[in-house]
Amino acid sequence: MSNPMKSSATGENLAQVPVWLFILLFVLLFWGMYYFDQNSGWFNAHVYSPYRNVAELQLYQPAGGGGNDRGKAVYENVCALCHNPDGNGKPNQAPPLVGSEWVLGSPARMIRIPLAGLAGPVMVKGQEWNLAMPAMGAALPDDDLAAVLTYMRQSWGNKASAITTEQVKAIRAELGGRSQPFTADQLQQVP
Numbered sequence: 329m330s331n332p333m334k335s336s337a338t339g340e341n342l343a344q345v346p347v348w349l350f351i352l353l354f355v356l357l358f359w360g361m362y363y364f365d366q367n368s369g370w371f372n373a374h375v376y377s378p379y380r381n382v383a384e385l386q387l388y389q390p391a392g393g394g395g396n397d398r399g400k401a402v403y404e405n406v407c408a409l410c411h412n413p414d415g416n417g418k419p420n421q422a423p424p425l426v427g428s429e430w431v432l433g434s435p436a437r438m439i440r441i442p443l444a445g446l447a448g449p450v451m452v453k454g455q456e457w458n459l460a461m462p463a464m465g466a467a468l469p470d471d472d473l474a475a476v477l478t479y480m481r482q483s484w485g486n487k488a489s490a491i492t493t494e495q496v497k498a499i500r501a502e503l504g505g506r507s508q509p510f511t512a513d514q515l516q517q518v519p
């Protein structure tokens with residue numbers, strides 16, 4: 329009786345691969361798939377990192393300042409003395425920041441106030457103030473000033489866009505070390 333596997337040279341080679349090797353490979357492959365199934369989480373993003381992007385991460389920050397600890401710290405050290413820690417200002421010392429059109433409005437105006445100061449009559453939420461604020465932010469680094477202004481715009485119920493370090497840097501360069509405080513009228517000319 330002739331063996332069909334021996335009828336050609338290639339058939340002879342095939343017949344020499346031991347059957348147990350195929351079984352072993354199959355078992356290994358099966359075990360690998362099983363192991364992957366148990367341990368991989370099937371590439372679900374939640375398994376590999378809790379947050380998929382910066383916006384999602386910020387969603388989970390504790391309320392109040394939007395996770396802006398730096399801005400809060402600078403505010404409490406430098407601005408809260410007059411504007412009050414709760415942003416409501418103090419009679420005859422400083423106007424409120426909560427709901428203020430200067431805080432919620434044009435970033436270019438707001439950034440100028442701590443860089444050069446503000447003096448003379450100014451309307452805040454329908455009330456006139458006539459005091460003077462020194463250039464309290466002139467000595468702060470650009471990123472600290474951006475953080476504190478962002479903190480003011482996003483705390484105590486205020487909701488406005490963040491102020492970036494680049495915006496502060498650009499306006500500081502534009503002012504070129506100006507020491508004369510602005511008046512409210514001058515700021516109104518700034519877009």
Ligand code: HEC
Nearest residue numbers: 407410422423424428430446447448457458459460461464
């Ligand atoms: C020494 C007290 C004092 C400190 C400290 C102070 N301010 Fe003021 N701030 C004032 C006064 C007074 C005014 C109103 C000035 C006027 O009447 O023309 C004012 C007005 C403002 C206004 C516009 C009006 C409003 O209430 O929205 C902004 C914005 C502001 N300050 C931001 C800041 C920031 C930012 C800091 C900290 C870097 C700061 N201030 C620190 C006294 C202060």
